[in-house]
Amino acid sequence: MDSEHNFxxxxxxVARLIPYGRVTxxxxxxxxxxxxxxxxxxxxxxxxxxxxTIPAHRVVNRKGLLTGKQxxxxxxxxxxxxxxxxxxxxxxxxxxFENVFWNPSEELI
DNA sequence: CTCTTGACTGAGG
DNA sequence: GCCTCAGCCAAGA
Numbered sequence: 001m002d003s004e005h006n007f008x009x010x011x012x013x014v015a016r017l018i019p020y021g022r023v024t025x026x027x028x029x030x031x032x033x034x035x036x037x038x039x040x041x042x043x044x045x046x047x048x049x050x051x052x053t054i055p056a057h058r059v060v061n062r063k064g065l066l067t068g069k070q071x072x073x074x075x076x077x078x079x080x081x082x083x084x085x086x087x088x089x090x091x092x093x094x095x096x097f098e099n100v101f102w103n104p105s106e107e108l109i
Numbered sequence: 110c111t112c113t114t115g116a117c118t119g120a121g122g
Numbered sequence: 123g124c125c126t127c128a129g130c131c132a133a134g135a
Binding site: 037 | 131132133
């Protein structure tokens with residue numbers, strides 16, 4: 001119902017498709033969904049994703065900054081999760097961001 | 110219906 | 123490179 005192909009559902013699906021040890025940006029997801037200007041909606045969807053099993057910690061802003069870490073438990077849980085996957089994070093900033101960046105519009109078909 | 114908020118992004122100074 | 127402003131779209135009060 002309800003539009004199984006909602007913006008929300010799409011966000012969730014893409015988020016689930018993010019490979020292990022990779023990260024992407026809100027804008028990249030929004031662009032892949034066809035709404036490049038709706039990056040905020042992606043983040044907002046992620047907020048609602050708390051009730052779903054989604055690796056939201058793999059989604060950061062275009063700078064590779066963990067802007068959403070504040071929404072996780074604790075203050076460095078998001079960083080811990082990323083480092084656990086091999087992603088180097090220093091002070092909420094993903095190191096070697098270009099290398100771990102995963103673009104759904106390019107790598108996903 | 111109107112106003113505010115928000116896990117964003119790009120352009121301008 | 124950093125700070126600020128404007129655009130964007132959806133949900134809640």
